[in-house]
Amino acid sequence: MRARLARLRELQESPVMDHALSASRVAMQPDGSRLIKFFFGEELPFVSHGSGVFVYDADGRRYLDGCSGAVTANLGHADPEILQVMAEQAERITFAHRGTFHSEQSEKLAERLGAMTGYPYVFLCNSGSEAVETALRLTLQYWRERGEPDRARFLSHAVSYHGATLGGLSLSGHPQRRWVAEALLHGFNELIPPYAYRFAEGRDDAAFTAFLTKRAAEALDSHGSGAAGVVVEPVGGAAGGAITPPDGYLPALAELCRERGLPLIADEVMTGLGRTGTMLASQHWDVRPDLVVLGKGMGAGYTPVSAVLVSEHVVDAIAAGTASVTNGHTYGGNPLGSAVALAVLEAVESRNLVANAAERGKQLRAGLEELAARHEVIGEVRGLGLLQGLELVSDPVTRSPGDPVGSLTRSAVLAARERGLLVYPATGGINDAILVAPPLTVTAEETDLLLALLDDALSAMSQCTRARA
């Protein structure tokens, strides 16, 4: 365990390049493009249009969007109801600064979010990273207003992703995304990840929970009156791949926070608003975090919008002090974004998409388990609802990832894409994994098609591995 955490630290402090990164070290785009892309020189199809769970490229190829883009397009593509709201709102007004005007659309959005999640207050932003940053700032402000400005240390997990801004990266345990900014980052990511496949080391769920909780308590106490709060992805997403904690862990972490009076912040940018089969993923364990961060599925790919849900006591402390939150983002709470997000939330409710995510999630999970029984490259299937992850291994006995780490992830993504299926890479720097997370609108037939395409892609991967051996 210590060796593994030490290795993680080492990766986080060195300019790590995963396979995908090093493989793409060719000069610039062969087509002469001036756009700086993720991987210089990587050839990708040009997107043309979308419809429901399908996306089409400029050559007319169809892809089943098995990962909702980046676990974002929760309603699928080109939804007519959302497009209509978008057009109508765009004709009225698209932008008015929230420092000048209140907007009916943002008020309604806050009301609706409150009704759906049970939180009394909402702060609106544009991206998951901004909302994570806002949650950190609100927590810092909470402590300042209460006369404890030295409380500035957050704790998060060693395998996690919380955004590309400096606060988000400081929380993140994701070596490939941290390395470039390491000099400016805090090492908040010191908690042992609730990632049984690699960190339980033979403990059963109860023993692993007890171990994680003990170590989290020690970490919190080591920061004493400097501790500000704990940030957690209820189900880990982009780093590691649908890392699902043992049942007792989130409640135990919440209790540790409660005992110490520390805010618990759930980063539900990926998991929130129905993705895991409940409105918030924290609800699977009856945990009510003090702050909840939402993004991705809130705009569902139709608009960049995100939010922080805030409990009464946090806002009360601010109200009793300066009664102002001066930081924000220019586009935050703009009428167009708010109207579109409101329409997305209404669709999630009126079409019973949370229930559909639970139902289709069961079908998807059963299908993935069945694939795991036939494909040795699948080390573990995990996740909740329509956020499922496959841990990929080169050897099921030793649980070794690809060599180099990241290579199996990349092969799986490419093999799937070649067959018209999109899946999301989720290597955490120490493992190989993909996310399978179709839109919450996915039907039973489309889920079957997704599984068949994935089966085909995994067979092609193992043929390649056998050919190389």
Ligand SMILES: Cc1ncc(COP(=O)(O)O)c(C=O)c1O
């Ligand atoms: C859990 C989590 N938090 C924060 C973020 C950052 O969101 P964004 O990319 O919208 O800034 C992500 C993005 O993948 C995420 O998965």
